[in-house]
Amino acid sequence: MEAIGIFYGSTYGMTEKSAKEIKKAFGRAKVDVYNLADAGIEDMKKYRNLIFGTSAWGIGEMQDDWERFIDRLPEMDFSERKLALFGLGDQKEYPESFVDGLGTLYCRLPDKSCVVGQTSTESYDFYFSLANKDGEFVGLVLDEHHQKDLTAQRIKKWVAQLKKEFI
Numbered sequence: 357m358e359a360i361g362i363f364y365g366s367t368y369g370m371t372e373k374s375a376k377e378i379k380k381a382f383g384r385a386k387v388d389v390y391n392l393a394d395a396g397i398e399d400m401k402k403y404r405n406l407i408f409g410t411s412a413w414g415i416g417e418m419q420d421d422w423e424r425f426i427d428r429l430p431e432m433d434f435s436e437r438k439l440a441l442f443g444l445g446d447q448k449e450y451p452e453s454f455v456d457g458l459g460t461l462y463c464r465l466p467d468k469s470c471v472v473g474q475t476s477t478e479s480y481d482f483y484f485s486l487a488n489k490d491g492e493f494v495g496l497v498l499d500e501h502h503q504k505d506l507t508a509q510r511i512k513k514w515v516a517q518l519k520k521e522f523i
């Protein structure tokens with residue numbers, strides 16, 4: 357498997373923590389983790405395997421650093437890349453916009469054909485999520501507020517899936 361670049365936007369550090377756990381779950385694979393606040397498009401272009409992570413803010417909003425960065429994505433050629441997404445949210449406080457940041461990030465991708473790492477919506481409890489497309493989540497969904505105990509096994513399962521789907 358080729359090197360992986362993880363790019364996250366995180367306000368209180370929860371998405372950052374998850375990004376580091378995802379890196380750890382890849383074991384000996386080459387994985388570099390970037391805080392989007394300090395990264396540029398040239399950093400992203402170095403990787404054919406990419407992981408983007410965001411938390412959810414307000415209704416349908418990505419974390420601020422993604423709001424600032426998203427318009428630069430069309431500068432990337434995604435046709436020879438694989439991209440996996442993960443999102444953090446709070447299904448009890450925001451059951452009508454659960455992980456909407458992840459859904460918005462997916463919606464605003466210039467090319468969706470490169471996206472891998474979709475997951476089941478089972479084991480979550482919510483009314484609506486922009487990240488739910490055709491009955492599955494567009495990426496890995498983590499809720500560190502109410503399902504923290506499930507995070508490690510969710511990451512482990514997702515990483516095993518990505519090891520098959522990445523280049």
Ligand SMILES: Cc1cc2nc3c(=O)[nH]c(=O)nc-3n(C[C@H](O)[C@H](O)[C@H](O)COP(=O)(O)O)c2cc1C
Binds near residue numbers: 366416455
């Ligand atoms: C003002 C505010 C709005 C939020 N809006 C949503 C939301 O619409 N949907 C959701 O699932 N979580 C929402 N959350 C929860 C955050 O996404 C969650 O706490 C996340 O773990 C924060 O991650 P971060 O520290 O990496 O930014 C909101 C939290 C706050 C404080």
